[in-house]
Amino acid sequence: MDVDVVRKSLQNAGFSQYEALVYVALVRRGAASAVTVAEESGVPKSRVYDVLRDLEAEDLIETYKQDSLHARALSPDSIIAALREQANSFSEAADELRDMWEASDLDDHDLTIVKRFETVVERTKSLIRTAENEIQLAGTTAQYDELRPVLHEAYGRGVFIKLSLYRPEGSRSTIDTEFEFENTASEVCSRDLPTPFVALIDRSQTCFAPQRGSGYEFGILATNRPLTYVFHWYYQTSLWDNWDVVYSTRGSSPPITYVNIRQCVVDIAPLYHEGAIIEVRAEVSDTESGDVHAISGRVVDLVYTRSRSANIYPALSDISGQVSIFIDDGDRTHSLGGWYAKVEDFELRRLTIESIEMGATDDGSSD
Incomplete structure (x- = not known):
């Protein structure tokens, strides 16, 4: 029996040092004189009477007169329940503390x-x-x-x-x-x-x-x-x-929105190579400063694997490397790349195709 563990637990539960010592001594003996309690607990005789009165006021013991003042311990059920509740509280607090640590920003x-x-x-x-x-x-x-x-x-x-x-x-x-x-x-x-x-x-x-x-x-x-x-x-x-x-939610007619430049190129490459005029609006971030901008204009070029050959119907595997969309806003041409764009002006965040006009002629006008 580890009496010291019980005493320390009682102190953690709110007992004073002397109260814990006296109460444990009484629980172990059942009943004893105040003098015997003082001797077994190590509490000075001058203090043991006050400690016994305090414990009696908490309904943990009762005192009675025999030839001298005696005391007996009452059922410890209330203390046992309190200690178990406190143990559960400590366990829950430990779990919550762990959760807060793991979920912290x-x-x-x-x-x-x-x-x-x-x-x-x-x-x-x-x-x-x-x-x-x-x-x-x-x-x-x-x-x-x-x-x-x-x-x-x-x-x-x-x-x-x-x-x-x-x-x-x-x-x-x-x-x-x-x-x-x-x-x-x-x-x-x-x-x-x-x-x-x-x-x-x-x-x-x-x-x-x-x-x-x-x-x-x-x-x-x-x-x-x-x-x-x-x-x-x-x-x-x-x-x-x-x-x-x-x-x-992506339909077959504009407006059509993309966040993945590769999927966008797969879808528009056949139209672009067939001469379609594709007007877009893009939200982009500057590859140097990181600043976010909005660009609107016409798609004037697509660059991806074998884009200069007959590969006008690329699959995603065909554009797993560098892929770029070039947009003319009327004043200048901007190059848009995907994640970690390096050689382009901007990294694409979101692109919306606003219109597609088929049947363009060599001079850029539509039939």
Whole structure:
């Protein structure tokens, strides 16, 4: 029996040092004279009487006269319950403290490994609430259901939202054309294979965790553009390109909006090479200063792999390297690149095709 542990726990619960010593001595003996209690507890005789009266006032002991003052301990049930409640409170506080640490705001260019999947989801919710331009999310239909309220809010702010969803076998959630993605997502694809949870926010924030049941329990939270770029390609090639799109807000007629320059080039290259006049409006960031600008004008050139040959119907694999769109705003021609644009004037954030006019002649006029 570790008496010292009990005494220290009682002191942590609010007992004074002398109260803890006297109370433990009485609980161990059941009943004893004040003199005996003082001797066994080590509390001075001049103080033990006051301590006994204080404990009696708390209904923890009772005193009585025999030949001298005696005391007996009452049932310790109330103290046991209080100690257990305090232990639970300490355990909960420890868990909350750990959660706060794992979910704390990340500094710029920071990378954090967390243990709980819930921390990754909560971080994702927080980032979605502040998203400005683009969200790429991969997860299960149940995870989509949980994130749907904040995705709806982001969509209402004009954020482009791409979802890659998996419905686990036996799940009540479904993925089909009747599923309600309206006002929540821009594009949705359906997967029949489980994959990790991935959320990419505004090309700079990454949230990642293996799916539950994989045998691994950890998460990655990063504010890091290079790492997000790597995850973007994983998302594009493994979680998007090979799966069926079941919902899209992108129509076949303008206005048509893109956040991915490569997908834009795949779609407009055949039209451009057939002589179409394509008028666009783009939101871009300066590759040197990072300042955001708006550019409007006509597409006057496309540069991508084999773009100078007969490759007028490129696939995404054909433009996995450098890709550029050149826009003439009437005063000058601007070059737009994708993520980490280096040789172009601007990095494309979002491009909207405002009009497409077919049948252009050699002098630039339309038939």
